C-alpha cells in the first residue's frame with residue numbers, strides 16, 4: 611500500500627497504542643494494559659504509519675492503525691486490530707491482518723484465531739474476506755452481545771505420507 615509503513619510495536623509505544631485504541635473502541639485498553647499485553651511472551655505488533663498520501667484530503671503524516679497478535683507454539687491469535695476512522699475502507703485493515711498472519715506464520719504458527727462481537731459487521735466481514743471461518747459462538751460474551759470465534763490456516767500445508 612503506497613505511503614504506508616508498518617513499524618514494529620514495542621513497549622515504548624504503549625501510550626500511543628492506547629491513544630489509538632481509545633479512538634476505536636468503546637472499552638479501550640489503558641496504556642498500562644497495553645504495556646502488559648506487549649510484555650507477554652509471544653506478543654508482537656505493528657503500527658501502520660501514513661506518510662501523508664493515504665488520508666483523504668490531508669497530508670499530515672501519523673499513525674493510522676495497529677495490530678497486536680500473540681503466538682504460543684503453532685497457534686496465533688489476533689489480540690486487537692484497529693484502523694483510525696479517517697483511514698477506514700481503504701484496505702488498511704486487510705494490510706494489517708495479512709502482515710500479522712505472515713509474521714506469525716514465519717515465526718512458526720500454523721493457524722490464527724480471533725474473536726469479534728457478532729454485531730461488528732466491519733470486523734466480521736474483513737475477517738471473512740481474508741479467509742477466516744467461523745468456528746464457534748460465545749453467547750452473550752460482550753455484555754449481552756454474542757462473540758463469534760474464527761480461525762484460518764496460515765502455516766505450511768503438511769502432507770501426510
Ligand SMILES: CC(C)(COP(=O)(O)OP(=O)(O)OC[C@H]1O[C@@H](n2cnc3c(N)ncnc32)[C@H](O)[C@@H]1OP(=O)(O)O)[C@@H](O)C(=O)NCCC(=O)NCCS
Nearest residue numbers: 634691692693698699700701702703704726732733735736
Ligand atoms: C474493522 C476495521 C479494523 C476494518 O478496517 P478497514 O481498514 O476499514 O478495513 P479494510 O478497508 O481493509 O476493509 C476490507 C473489507 O472489510 C469489509 N468492511 C470493512 N469495513 C466495513 C464496514 N464498515 N461495513 C461492512 N464491511 C466492511 C469490506 O468487505 C471491506 O472491503 P471493501 O471496502 O472493498 O468493501 C475498522 O473498521 C476498525 O478499526 N473498527 C474499529 C475497531 C474494531 O472493531 N476492531 C476489530 C475488533 S474484533
